[in-house]
Structure formats: C-alpha cells, structure tokens
Amino acid sequence: MKAVIMAGGKGSRMRPLTCQIPKPMVPLLNRPCLEYIIELLRNHGITEIAVTVQYLSEVIINYFGDGSKYGVKLHYFEEPLPLGTAGSVKNAESFLDEPFIVISGDGLTDFDLTKAIHYHKSKKSLVTLVLTPMNAPLEYGVVMTDSSGRIQRFMEKPSWSEVFSDTINTGIYILQPEVLQSFEKGITYDFSTDLFPLLLSLGEPLYGYVAEGYWSDIGNLHQYRQTQFDMLDKKVKVRIAAQEVLPGIYVEESVQLPSKVKCSSPVFIGPHCSIGYGAEIGEYSVIGRNTVLGNNVSLERSILWDGVFIGEGSEMFGTTVCNHSTIGEVSSLADGSIIGTRCNLGRKTVIRPNVKLWPGKYILPGSTVHTSIIWGEQTSGSLFGSLGILGIPNVEMTPEFASKLAAAYGTTLPTGSTIGVSSSSHKFAILMKTSFILGLHSAGIHTMEISSTMTAAVRPCISRLKLQGGIHFRIIQPFNEKRLLIEFMDHLGLPLTKGQERQIDHAYGQENYVRSDMEHTGANKNYDHSDEDYLSGLISDLNVEPIHQAKFEVILHYNQYHLERMVSPWLQRLNCKTQSLFSDELTLQELSDIVVNNHANFGVHLDGNGQNMTLFTDKGIVVPEDTLMTLKILVLLSLNKDTVVGIPVSAPEIIETLAASLPGRIVRTKETARAMMEVGVHQPFHLLFDDVYALSKIMEYLACEHLTLTEAIHKIPKFYILREEVPCPWEDKGRIMRLIMNETKDKPVELMDGIKIYNDEGWVLIMPDSEEPSFRIIAQSHTITSAENLVLSYSQRILNSFPQS
Numbered sequence: 001m002k003a004v005i006m007a008g009g010k011g012s013r014m015r016p017l018t019c020q021i022p023k024p025m026v027p028l029l030n031r032p033c034l035e036y037i038i039e040l041l042r043n044h045g046i047t048e049i050a051v052t053v054q055y056l057s058e059v060i061i062n063y064f065g066d067g068s069k070y071g072v073k074l075h076y077f078e079e080p081l082p083l084g085t086a087g088s089v090k091n092a093e094s095f096l097d098e099p100f101i102v103i104s105g106d107g108l109t110d111f112d113l114t115k116a117i118h119y120h121k122s123k124k125s126l127v128t129l130v131l132t133p134m135n136a137p138l139e140y141g142v143v144m145t146d147s148s149g150r151i152q153r154f155m156e157k158p159s160w161s162e163v164f165s166d167t168i169n170t171g172i173y174i175l176q177p178e179v180l181q182s183f184e185k186g187i188t189y190d191f192s193t194d195l196f197p198l199l200l201s202l203g204e205p206l207y208g209y210v211a212e213g214y215w216s217d218i219g220n221l222h223q224y225r226q227t228q229f230d231m232l233d234k235k236v237k238v239r240i241a242a243q244e245v246l247p248g249i250y251v252e253e254s255v256q257l258p259s260k261v262k263c264s265s266p267v268f269i270g271p272h273c274s275i276g277y278g279a280e281i282g283e284y285s286v287i288g289r290n291t292v293l294g295n296n297v298s299l300e301r302s303i304l305w306d307g308v309f310i311g312e313g314s315e316m317f318g319t320t321v322c323n324h325s326t327i328g329e330v331s332s333l334a335d336g337s338i339i340g341t342r343c344n345l346g347r348k349t350v351i352r353p354n355v356k357l358w359p360g361k362y363i364l365p366g367s368t369v370h371t372s373i374i375w376g377e378q379t380s381g382s383l384f385g386s387l388g389i390l391g392i393p394n395v396e397m398t399p400e401f402a403s404k405l406a407a408a409y410g411t412t413l414p415t416g417s418t419i420g421v422s423s424s425s426h427k428f429a430i431l432m433k434t435s436f437i438l439g440l441h442s443a444g445i446h447t448m449e450i451s452s453t454m455t456a457a458v459r460p461c462i463s464r465l466k467l468q469g470g471i472h473f474r475i476i477q478p479f480n481e482k483r484l485l486i487e488f489m490d491h492l493g494l495p496l497t498k499g500q501e502r503q504i505d506h507a508y509g510q511e512n513y514v515r516s517d518m519e520h521t522g523a524n525k526n527y528d529h530s531d532e533d534y535l536s537g538l539i540s541d542l543n544v545e546p547i548h549q550a551k552f553e554v555i556l557h558y559n560q561y562h563l564e565r566m567v568s569p570w571l572q573r574l575n576c577k578t579q580s581l582f583s584d585e586l587t588l589q590e591l592s593d594i595v596v597n598n599h600a601n602f603g604v605h606l607d608g609n610g611q612n613m614t615l616f617t618d619k620g621i622v623v624p625e626d627t628l629m630t631l632k633i634l635v636l637l638s639l640n641k642d643t644v645v646g647i648p649v650s651a652p653e654i655i656e657t658l659a660a661s662l663p664g665r666i667v668r669t670k671e672t673a674r675a676m677m678e679v680g681v682h683q684p685f686h687l688l689f690d691d692v693y694a695l696s697k698i699m700e701y702l703a704c705e706h707l708t709l710t711e712a713i714h715k716i717p718k719f720y721i722l723r724e725e726v727p728c729p730w731e732d733k734g735r736i737m738r739l740i741m742n743e744t745k746d747k748p749v750e751l752m753d754g755i756k757i758y759n760d761e762g763w764v765l766i767m768p769d770s771e772e773p774s775f776r777i778i779a780q781s782h783t784i785t786s787a788e789n790l791v792l793s794y795s796q797r798i799l800n801s802f803p804q805s
Contacts, residue, residue: 001117002098003046004089005037006171007105008054008079012510013220016340016358017322022056024105025063026218027305028228029240030252030270030288032063033218034105036238038070044113046101047072050092054079084190085171086183093180102173102191106218108227110237111172111211120174123149125207127179127199130172132215135731141169141192142734143208144741151206154197166734167208170215213237221338225303225320229284232266242268252289264300276312294329302333311347319351328365372511383508384501385771386672389486393428393475397484399435405486406439407515408508412500413445413468420470420489422450422458422530424608425561429473432484436471437524444516447524452562454610456690457534459493464533467491474609492681495674531566537684538570538696543639546703547696548575553600555616557581557591560608567606567692574699592620601702602709606691613691615698617710626652626721627713632694634716635701636687637664645687646679649753650765650778654719670753671767720787721780726795728775733768736775736801740766740794761786766794 011023018026024034041049049072053060057078067074077092089102099120101113111130120128129151131143144153145167154169169192182198183189199206214236216227230236232248242250248265251257254272262280270289275281279293282300287293291304294312302316310316311329318335321327325339328347336354339345343357346365351357356372363369383389389405391397413419421437423429430452437447448467450458455472462470470489475482488496488504496504507513516522554576556568564582571578579598581591588605595603595616603616615623623631629647633655636643641663647655648671659666669675677686685693702712728736740755750756754767754776762781769776775798779790 001046002048002050002096002100003041004050004052004092004096004100004102005034005041005105006052006085006088006102007034007060008052008057008082008088009106010055011106014218014224015510016338016356017221017224017320019359020056020341021059022053023218025059026106026224027288028108028218029231029242029250029268029286030306031241033108034060034064035070036108037103037105038064038067038072038074039239040109040111040113041101041103042071044117046113048075049073050075050077050095051105052077052079052088052092054082054088082188083186084188084194086180086191086195087185087187087189089191090180090183090185090189093177093185096177096180099174099176102171102175104171104217107171107216108218108231108236108238109170109172109215110213111170111215112213113172116172116209116211117174119149119209120207123207124205125174126176126204127196127206128174129196129206129208130170130174131167131208131210132170132213133166133210133735134168135166135734143167143169145208149207149209151196151200151208154192154200166738167210170211171217172211221320221336225301225318228268228286228303229301232268232284232286240268242270270306288323301335305341322359382501382505384496384505387476387485388488388495390476390483393482393484397432397486399431402432402435402486403439403442404511404513405504405508406436406445407443407513408511409471409488409504410440410443410445411507411514412503413443415444416446417468418446418448420448420450420458420462420465420467420527421472422461422470423452423473424454424475425452426475426608428484429475432486433471433473436473436486441522441524442516443514444520444522446522449524449526450530451526451528453530453534453566454562454608454692455487456610456686456692457530457566459489459686460534460537460684461527461530462489462491462493465527476607476609494677494681495672497674531562535566535570535573538693541640541684541693542696542700543704544574547699550575550699550703552576552602552699552702553598554578555581555591555595555598555600555603557583557586557603557605558608559584563606563608563610567610570692570696574696576699588614588622592616592622596620604691604695610692611689613695615695615709617713618708619710621710623709623713626719627716629688630655630658630716631698631712632687633666634658634662635694635697637662637666639697639701639704640664643683644680646676647688648676649750649756650723650767652719652721653763653780654717657717668752719780720782720784721778722784722787722791724777724791724795725769725772726775726777726798728768728773728798730773732801733775736798737766737768739801740797762790764790764794766798 007024009023011018025032051074075095116130142155145151218224218227240250242252245251249263250268252271255269256274258277260277261275264283267281268286270287272290273287274292276293276295278296280298284301285299286303288304288306290306291308293310296313297310298315301318303320305323307324308321309326313330314327316333319333319337321339322341325343327345331349333351334353337351338356340357340359343361345363348366349363350368352370355369361373421433423433440447458470458472468491472487474485476485490496556578568578568580601618605614630652637659643664645666646669647666649668667679687694744757748758754765756765764779767776777791777794779787781787
C-alpha cells in the first residue's frame, strides 16, 4: 500500500511559529512533526510515499530529500495554489495506482495503521475513515456510524446542540484509487465537505474504523505545547531521540550539565547545549540543539527551539522561543508568550502573558511588552457567545479592547463602508461606543452614530439607512453582576452568522488590523431619529383606535433613562394612564402589589433594552415565561394575517395547536436569535426580541377582543413545560450526546437543535449549553408529574454518566 502525506498547510493559527517554516516542520522534542509520521508509515511497511506540498515547500524538500535517510522513498507533488484536501491528493493521482492511505503531516499519532488497513479490506470499503473518540469535538468533523461500522452521517465543526456523537474524523483515510475519478483535477475540493458527502449520497460503501491510541491535531499553540508534554509523559508511542539518563530526563549528545543544575522531570535537552551554573530546568521544559542557558536561568513548561540564547538570571514560565533568538539578562517571559525566530530582547525585558513577537523584532532593554507586536494569535477561544461579546466592564471590556475589536471588524468590511454604532444610555456603554467608533475610523470605516436607544430601534435603522452593519453596546446583569454586551448586526439588522463571527474572531486573534492612511480615515455622522422612526413604524403596524378607546391603566417599571424618554410617552400617546417607576430595587412582589393597589389593567417590567418583559395581570399575577411567549404568538397571528413567526424548537407545542386556526403561520427554528429572526426577515418588527412591540400588540388584541389580560391568558389551554440546567464537564458533553443518541434509535427524534425525543406523554429536549459546562433539559407533557418525570429521568442519566467528585 502507498501513502499520501498532506504537508501543504500554512498553519496560520500557529503563528508566529509558522512564519518561516510550514506547519509540518514545527519541532516536537527536537524533530519535525512530519518526521514522526514518516516513521509511523515505515513501521507499518509503507515506504512509497507521496508528499503534497504548497506553503514554503522548499523547507520540507530540503530537509527530507528523497527519504532514503528515513528508510522510505518520497515523491513530492507541489500545488501552485491550495486545492483543498481531496484536490491536493488528486494532484498526486498519477502516483496512486493502488489502494492508499492519506494522513496529515501536522498531527501526531501512534494508531495501528496495519489494523486499519485490514479493517478496510475486510469491509470491502471504498473509503475508510479512521475515527477516534474526542471529549470536546466542536473543532472537528463528527461521524456517525451504524452497528456494522458503515457511515451514516457527517457533521463538520458542529455546535454543541449538533453534537450527536463524540467520534471524530482524524483526517486519516484509506481509499481505493477509483475514488479520485469522482471529481476533476485542478479544482478546490475537500474530502469531508465535498467528496465524502457525495459518495454517501450515492450509497457507496464508506466505513469508519475507531482506532485505539493517541492522536493530536496540532492545530493551535496550546495543542502544540500539550502534545510535547504528552510525549514526555509517554502517552504516545513514538521514538524519543535522546537517552533517558534518569527517569523522565531525556538528554541528547554533547550536553554540558554542571553539577549545580536542578532538573525536575520530565524534561528534554537537545544536543550541543550549554547549561549555566545554578540553572533550574523545571518540569515539561524542552530545549533545542545548540541552545545556551546562562547562570541562574529558570525554566518551567517552556519550549526552546534551536540556537536560542538565554541571558543570566532570566526566568521563563510557559513560553515558547523560536530559532536563534536572544533573551537578555534578568528578563522575565510570562505564561503563553511566544518569541518568533531571530528576535532580540534587551536585558531586563518583561514579556506579559500571551504576548507574541513576530520574527526579527528588537526589544529595547528594560522594556515591558504588554501587547503582541505586528501580529498575534488569540488563545482564549471565540470572542462571541450566544448573545454577542460579553465581559466585565473596565476589566475585560476596556476602551483599548473596543478600539482593537473595531479595527479587527473593519478588516472584514468593504473599504468605505458605513456602520451604525449605538448604545444604551449607561455612561460606560457610551464610553465603549466612542472608543469603537474611533477604532473603525482608524480602519477607514465610516460611522453613523445613533443616539442612545434599545437594540430593537437600531435594527430597522440599519436596513432603512442602507448601512453595511451595526453595533450596539448595552449593560446587562446576569447572575446579579453587571456586564457589558456588544451586539453585532448585519446589513439587515440581524445577528451575524457564525461565519461572520469567525471572521472577526480570526482578525482579532491574528491582530490583523487594517489601518488607513491619514487622508482616508473614517468620518462620523450623527443620527438622532431612531426612536422617532421606530415609534412611527409601530403606529403604522397598530390598529390604534381601539387602544385609545380602551384607556388602559398601566404600571410601567424600568431602569434605563432612554426607556423613560421613549416608552412612557409612547403609552401616553396610546391614551394609556401610565404610572412610571424608575428603580433598580423594586422586587416582583412589590411591583405586583402596586398593580393590585392601583387597580391597573396590567403591569409591566422592561429591562434596559426593552426585552425580557415581565407581565403582571390585573390580579398581580406574573404571567409565566412560556405562557407569555404563547400569548405573544397568539396575538400576532390573530392580528397580522400575513405574518410568519419563527419560534425556537423548545417553545410550547400548544402554539401549533393555536396557530392552526389563525391566519398567520409559525416556523420552528434553532434556538439562536438569528434563526428566529430570519423567518420574518422582511417584517418590520421581531416579536420575540422586542417587548415594546409585543406589549403594543397585546394591548391592541385586548382592546379589539374586549378582554382583560387575565381573560386572554385563560384562552390558552393548560400545558406543562419544565426547564432544568444539569452540570456536566465540558469533556463529557460529546460522549453523553452519543449515549443519548444510542438510546433513541427506535424512538421518534428531531435533531434540529439538540436532541428532541417524543413519546406518548410529550417530548423532552436535551441541549448542551454552548457557553457553560452544563446541559439544558426542557420537557413538555400533559401533566406536571409526567413533565417532572421526563426531566428527572434525563437529568439522572446525565449525572450518572460521568464520575462524581
């Protein structure tokens, strides 16, 4: 059998390590990653190997040559431009005249390839994917197989709610050569997103082989370091090219170790190194060849490449230093810092955590470097959560952060774009808005500054003013602690797609900021009519006369100035007698008492963004959240005949029953705000995300039907829906989803978002939380007892499926 090693990757997420070498050439314990893959193939009798190269191809070719030094024969196939994984292998088609194995040159594994090949042959498979279980499978392709191993479904980089298995695609494939006839040469084509789904749809035999052993996709800087720690811990069966002079102490030839050196295993020291008197080499340190450590240098969990010089008295914890860099005396490099090739740091330099220096940088003596220079790599995961970007004011959310985020966002926009930027009336939100505007201007992006308002009033502004997007800053208070939320919107006023969020993430993480020349910086215009435009739109959507005649008495509670400026006058405009309460301290019970004591028709609490409405009946009873959602949908479908509303998969099923007799219609969607809003994208208001609009429509409904709020609630048939949060470690989520999927093979299941399981009593929805180490369990049934039983049953299954501490 022949092999193809894919070695063309740039490794952009690994920069600055990969600025001057391709990703397969990054060293693992002093040898290129690709060398371990070549050894693995040779150890399984595979010596005829094609190597596909593209980025800095000469580095690979010059190092490995024809492969004879490594007991193999290498054949190089170079791509002028990236062709995708399958396109890259197609480029080597002339070499592939028999079954072959495809493997990445930038990962590390000790899988038994011989067993995988025997499995492929025994199944008479056209394609066999080598799979492995993964605790957190979000960054990989999840693969589902049947009991015979035949592949049933692929899911590329799923969200947590789409994780139906923890078995992932390792990118190691065994293929029959005729597979390559399925597509043309020279086109960009991918195995996992193009070829395999095509073959699956044609009913071709595709199988998954679940391999035992170690596998690491060295896709980021953290995994690069961790892989070497795993090698030192002997978690992977590979040859370590050094002598183990003491347990866990690996030393290559010609190393000078004075008697007063302290080594804490495990460590690796490459050849021809010089270690100074009093040096301390802490655990998980890796030192490359020809490196010099001065006297009293202290290392721990640090990786030094070749030819590095560390001056006397310097200390390094959790840092990586690339080839031929010099670190001056008494310098300090903090955890997560990366020093690129041929950098020169003057004495007494301080490098703060996670700072990265691109190759060739000179740092003046005594400098403290707080931020990456020129380029960088984000290490903290995605900026975006389910609501937007959320953080602690003036700790995580600072004006500096806002400016950098704006510059990163600007790189994703066409030159000369205009972006709407708005905020709530809170002074810190306004401060962050100002910093963001300046960051956009530096990137050559124009801004339309919208006066303080709520998100629902900004959304229609964006499309009406033909802006390319919008940003809104506001303060929210989850878990009784104030946080700043930054909401991004596209040109239609909708939340961004995941792809758009990833673009901003990538630009921010790479610090790949566009800066315009001074003659072409962005300009600002002010727009002060958002509230007026919003209310004019409400008037055109309402049947105002019945509301005028009803003369509702309303208790209104809020805690943001811009709502006082807009909502209270709006209710008075509708001829409501309104008692407005501006306070942060009123409890629900106190508000209920005020409604009853004042004989109001109803009471309402609105958060600072005009969302998350709490509605009180004339009897002071809080309308439950799911009942309120049902009421909103009932009202809108009754009043707006041609409307279409998106509701989440977790919404009460009674909504379908009510909607069946009404002129409008509903569409079930995923739980995300964008998914729900897209259903009614051409409608002026989004009912479930705009409670000023929802409140107005409820009043119109009550007035037209001559009902009290209590009577309207009684028109909704009783239903029982329960929600529970169940703690679960991140690393167990994928496995638990697979276990639940395995249990549901003979049950009616919906996989729109999470796993929704139906039975005679109702349904239960199991969803991994995308931001917390937990599951959300939602159950609806005909009785409260059966709903409780459903929630309890799945809560216990989750809690019992992983070890308890």
